[in-house]
Amino acid sequence: MSLQVEASLEARNFNIALDMAPGETLAVLGPNGAGKSTLLSVIAGLLKPDAGSATLNGRTLFDFSSTPDRWLAPHARGTALLAQDPLLFPHLNALENVAFGPRSTGVSKAESRSIARHWLAATDTELLADRRPGELSGGQAQRVAVARALAAGPDLLLLDEPMAALDIHAAPLMRRLLKHVLADRNAIIVTHDVLDALMLADSVIVMEDGQVSEAGATREVLNRPRSGFAAGLAGLNLLTGTARAEGVETRYGLITGTAEEQLPPGGPAAAAFRPAAVSVYLDPPHDGSPRNMLRAAITDLEPHGDAIRVRAGELAADITPAALADLGLVPGTEAYFVLKATAVTLYGT
């Protein structure tokens, strides 16, 4: 294991444990205020937890179980941080910004600059070397910031929503760059975007209320979400409940579907399905095929791509604008959400 962290911070209701394999990139997903940035700050040494311990490649970052406490200062950790804002030092040009890391660790001026040139080239920003941060666009500045973080030669790269402040043209470019530089590199990337997790990360954790609510390989978590948050990210409906012989008993009633494995009756289980697979009716439809029929009151209607997303509590259905006009749905309408059993995946949680 290259990184092992166990930390808790009572004041922020933060309590987390995670392991990372060498060369692994981990995506941290979760709603605002879930403690994602706290996690990065604790690993980087910018925030002191109350208890716990952490090691990175065999080095102890902190350990509060030993006496005396061990606490490695941020500059000695080898955990370069890249934030949402590039935070390039405004008084230094791009080259000197990138050379800052090596220069600070005692590398000679000339050597630092040649390292900096290498990383500017690697991030496709070598032509910007003489520019001050104020003369760079947001995307350029963030690429230089990536170069600066990599030039420091970190054992672990910490990325705190590196694409969040970029416009829609700069973000794809940055995502491609990160995909290139994060390969075989230990990194933790905090993100709101499921695309980042899919493209950049080998595994994900979902954080909610300062805890890890879900962890696993990226595909696994997105295909079979166990938390409402991960399901929302994956664009899936997720109803949790109790396994029965015929399906899963949820608060909307029994849902039948395809189980990937035998579900032990009585155990916790979930049903996942795509909103597009759900039809909405005002009256129960009468025909032969085996279907699930869930009755619920509509809470919200909102545009979703070409479709209209109809929400009823935890349920979501995508219908066409024409269907919406036919049905005359408004918030408060009681409706039937109907979906084929073949469109539902059941699994134990």
Add this chain to the structure above:
Amino acid sequence: MFRRSGSGYTAVPRWLYVFAAVGALFVILPLLGMVAKVNWSEFIPLITSEASLAALGLSLRTSAASTALCIILGVPLALVLARGNFRGQRLLRAFVLLPLVLPPVVGGIALLYTFGRQGLLGSSLEMAGIQIAFSTVAVVLAQTFVALPFLVVSLEGALRTAGGRYEAVAATLGARPTTVLRRVTLPMVLPGLASGAVLSFARSLGEFGATLTFAGSLQGVTRTLPLEIYLQRETDADAAVALSLVLVAVAVIVVALSYRSPRLPHLARATR
């Protein structure tokens, strides 16, 4: 009527300009009144008299020294106040800023009973053969005492505006705290440090009460320009006015220098 074309909307009612004009006149009129009193035919001889030149030279030397002392003592204070996190921080700030509101003469008395012959430290210093009160060193100490808060306030504000995020990033890149201070923190707040130093210099230049109390008024040793002006006023009003004009000119030059230094554009970015 007061707006240049192309400027955006500002929520300043027009009638406010009347009061603003009165406020401006309140500052400008007395200066004009003084200039009107200047005896121009005697001006050059008056300001180049031996006593005047001695006072001006002493003022400039001591103010430069106290500004340097303010930087040496004030930069660590501002850093600790802006970035530190310790018990009694607010109390420390209150005490450091006290000389801003304290009558200078009170400051002079406090200094006298600390560094004076019978003072808290003075008696020990005396035994070591060091006499501070009523010396040029006392002038510098008095000026530093009253000018230090200007530097601390100005620099602490700049530090808070710049924020600690750049420093945190620098640390994660492998920079030790001293390296961060030298290569990130101080360069970023240089404009704030410069304007604080200018303010301290200007305050030192005008210092009167604490200097007179703690250092006395000995020509060439402790009699700075404000003291010389006060003294001349009793006997030779023309000389006092001429020297006052010199002090105004020096102050104007100092302020102009500090405002000319372009505010670096990055400060606006840093506060976003």
